Amino acid sequence: MKLRTIVTQSTDLEYFVSPKGSVRCSIKNWQKGDFLGSGSFGTVYEGFNEYGFFFAVKEVSLLDQGSQGKQCILQLEQEIFLLSQFQHDNIVRYLGTDKDDGKIYIFLELVPKGSLANLYQKYRLRDSQVSTYTRQILSGLSYLHDRNVVHRDIKCANILVDVSGSVKLADFGLAKATKLNDIKSCKGTPYWMAPEVVNNKKNKGYGPAADIWSLGCTVLEMLTGQVPYSHLEGMQALFRIGNGELPSIPKTLSEEARDFILKCLQVNPNERPTAAQLLNHPFMQTPGSMNSSPVSPLCGGIRSQRFQ
Missing domain, CATH: 1.10.510.10 (Transferase(Phosphotransferase) domain 1)
Incomplete structure (x- = not known):
């Protein structure tokens, strides 16, 4: 099961945007850290990149799961589309996406004290x-x-x-x-x-x-x-x-x-x-x-x- 262009294009992202500015880096060169929680259709972890920035990573499986999997993909596309347009102090900041075999990763601003x-x-x-x-x-x-x-x-x-x-x-x-x-x-x-x-x-x-x-x-x-x-x-x-x-x-x-x-x-x-x-x-x-x-x-x- 494939995501449409809205997601796959974002894998070309060259800048990691921190809350205090932008730093050039590879969005793919990162490590998955501690489990932070679960959201709708995904699991959230802490992420850490080669330049020392921490961020949140929402991990979603893209493996074909029938109608439920298709619904997941549609909602994932909707989430990325909306988040990529928002710029507000009281909305979590979207930083980009990455994908590997069977999984899509949504990178988000890390908000350290949790919910x-x-x-x-x-x-x-x-x-x-x-x-x-x-x-x-x-x-x-x-x-x-x-x-x-x-x-x-x-x-x-x-x-x-x-x-x-x-x-x-x-x-x-x-x-x-x-x-x-x-x-x-x-x-x-x-x-x-x-x-x-x-x-x-x-x-x-x-x-x-x-x-x-x-x-x-x-x-x-x-x-x-x-x-x-x-x-x-x-x-x-x-x-x-x-x-x-x-x-x-x-x-x-x-x-x-x-x-x-x-x-x-x-x-x-x-x-x-x-x-x-x-x-x-x-x-x-x-x-x-x-x-x-x-x-x-x-x-x-x-x-x-x-x-x-």
């Missing part, structure tokens, strides 16, 4: 931290939605964080360019899936508002340390979502956080705010989230805990 899912398993996230992260997620989503792209798999496991507190949207294997609300396929992860996605056979399609529902579930996930509908099996969760039942939102959350989540979790997608509108929500004004640089609010938080 937000890993983070909340280690630390209890507070409003100021979640607000800082969410503001950046919204910035990335606004960029995508302005370009008529729906991510379709927003969740903590697909959002990466670096040592400065900067977060980046990742795993675009299910992302799709759309015109208005013309997406018909049911794609995503059950616990974060919007009602119109679950009920897509009843509807005329869906669009960017589906990402906003998923964002509300993601904020809830960060604040509670649990996936939404965590007490249910996947199919049970889909049934409840399809019937318009919201996930449990603890009353212990702050008023601003609860209101933000509820704004995202409007069953009618037409009643959900856009990503740009949500940037003006009071929860985004939490102390520490206003500064556009993620370094300052985090450092500020450290000072206040020590000296007040």
